[in-house]
Amino acid sequence: MSDHAQRRQAAEAARKFDAYLDARLTGNEADASALIAACPDDIRDDLQSAVSCVDDYVAYAHPFRIRPSVWERTANRIEELRRKRRFFEELKRRASAVWDEVTTDPIALLATQIGTRNQMSPVGGLAPPMLVLNRGGGSEAVARPIVDSAWRRLREQAIGRRAQEIVDDAGVTGPPVDLMLVARDLLLLVQVRDLGTIEGCLVTDGEVGAVFLNRGTSNRRRRRYTCAHEIGHFVLHRSSPVFRDSINDLYGQPGSPTEVEANIFASMLLMPPQLVPATIGHLRPSLEQADTLTDMFEVSLEAACRRMIGLSHWRCALVVSKDGVIERAVKSDLFESYIKADVPLHRGSVAASLLSGASPAEDPSEVDPWVWVESPADDEMPIREETRVVGDGYAYSLITFVDPD
Numbered sequence: 001m002s003d004h005a006q007r008r009q010a011a012e013a014a015r016k017f018d019a020y021l022d023a024r025l026t027g028n029e030a031d032a033s034a035l036i037a038a039c040p041d042d043i044r045d046d047l048q049s050a051v052s053c054v055d056d057y058v059a060y061a062h063p064f065r066i067r068p069s070v071w072e073r074t075a076n077r078i079e080e081l082r083r084k085r086r087f088f089e090e091l092k093r094r095a096s097a098v099w100d101e102v103t104t105d106p107i108a109l110l111a112t113q114i115g116t117r118n119q120m121s122p123v124g125g126l127a128p129p130m131l132v133l134n135r136g137g138g139s140e141a142v143a144r145p146i147v148d149s150a151w152r153r154l155r156e157q158a159i160g161r162r163a164q165e166i167v168d169d170a171g172v173t174g175p176p177v178d179l180m181l182v183a184r185d186l187l188l189l190v191q192v193r194d195l196g197t198i199e200g201c202l203v204t205d206g207e208v209g210a211v212f213l214n215r216g217t218s219n220r221r222r223r224r225y226t227c228a229h230e231i232g233h234f235v236l237h238r239s240s241p242v243f244r245d246s247i248n249d250l251y252g253q254p255g256s257p258t259e260v261e262a263n264i265f266a267s268m269l270l271m272p273p274q275l276v277p278a279t280i281g282h283l284r285p286s287l288e289q290a291d292t293l294t295d296m297f298e299v300s301l302e303a304a305c306r307r308m309i310g311l312s313h314w315r316c317a318l319v320v321s322k323d324g325v326i327e328r329a330v331k332s333d334l335f336e337s338y339i340k341a342d343v344p345l346h347r348g349s350v351a352a353s354l355l356s357g358a359s360p361a362e363d364p365s366e367v368d369p370w371v372w373v374e375s376p377a378d379d380e381m382p383i384r385e386e387t388r389v390v391g392d393g394y395a396y397s398l399i400t401f402v403d404p405d
């Protein structure tokens with residue numbers, strides 16, 4: 001056989017071998033015997049061993065890793081990411097432009113612009129799950145608190161898992177959580193702007209979004225909380241195009257379910273379940289523990305207290321007062337007694353005495369339960385109170401029922 005004929009045969013064998021390889025790698029059956037029979041004699045042994053190698057690979061390593069559906073999914077994901085990145089670049093450009101336009105409401109303008117853009121490039125199948133549950137009515141009055149508490153726990157767990165996934169996906173390895181890393185990973189633009197009375201807002205087309213934080217908020221920890229809250233709206237409620245949050249939405253009494261959820265999310269994102277020290281929740285709550293959380297996670301004292309109380313196995317609550325009047329309270333699951341808002345602090349409370357100029361005590365004090373709660377269930381059981389006055393007339397009181405044992 002001439003050199004030329006040999007080379008041609010070898011090339012033909014290589015081509016057949018490639019076809020065999022392709023067929024096996026994409027999960028199809030291929031006939032090796034026909035391939036080997038058609039092969040020139042002098043390379044038959046080599047081809048036979050190459051075919052065995054391919055068969056071994058397909059049998060032991062390959063099938064679990066690369067299937068056609070996986071190829072397809074991967075390609076789709078890459079395409080989706082490319083498309084989102086294009087949208088994101090466009091959003092960035094528009095977000096900067098709207099603030100230069102002469103308009104009374106740049107946020108609404110941006111929402112209109114990106115809303116239109118999204119309609120021009122329709123995408124489907126990415127509707128985020130809505131976590132706002134419909135509780136319905138009709139439950140027995142007695143069962144209600146139990147149902148409410150169980151429902152709240154479930155919802156918190158679901159949101160906590162989601163926040164933890166997002167933190168992990170973004171590559172956050174330890175506290176404090178780098179929110180810019182999280183935002184980048186979610187294709188969220190974060191900008192600081194003049195927002196008037198709005199503390200923070202989110203504009204989204206359902207796929208990418210922009211978070212604006214008020215330039216007037218100088219407190220870094222408060223800004224972090226607001227940013228985490230807006231990220232929460234993006235993750236949980238992005239079927240709505242615009243969210244505008246006032247201070248009350250963020251820090252006041254629970255409002256709409258979406259605001260409650262965004263606040264839970266913010267707390268879980270800033271203090272993710274797997275990064276919070278295991279002692280929090282088990283040890284008797286204290287402001288010292290809350291301080292540990294504030295330093296570790298760069299959150300405000302109130303955010304730290306709320307997280308600690310949410311995890312607590314104790315009957316405890318945080319009561320926030322301003323200028324001597326109770327503004328709001330957050331209670332642990334086991335704390336059933338009612339704390340009245342919009343009433344002056346009881347004269348017997350540590351908070352009242354601190355506000356009237358007394359010097360803070362070294363240790364938490366025990367006070368009568370009716371100082372803090374309406375008609376306590378067991379009036380023999382005192383309450384342990386720790387209060388810190390934090391400025392602007394605000395005082396944070398951490399109260400815990402002292403169990404008899």
Ligand SMILES: [Zn+2]
Nearest residue numbers: 245249259262
């Ligand atoms: Zn909100």
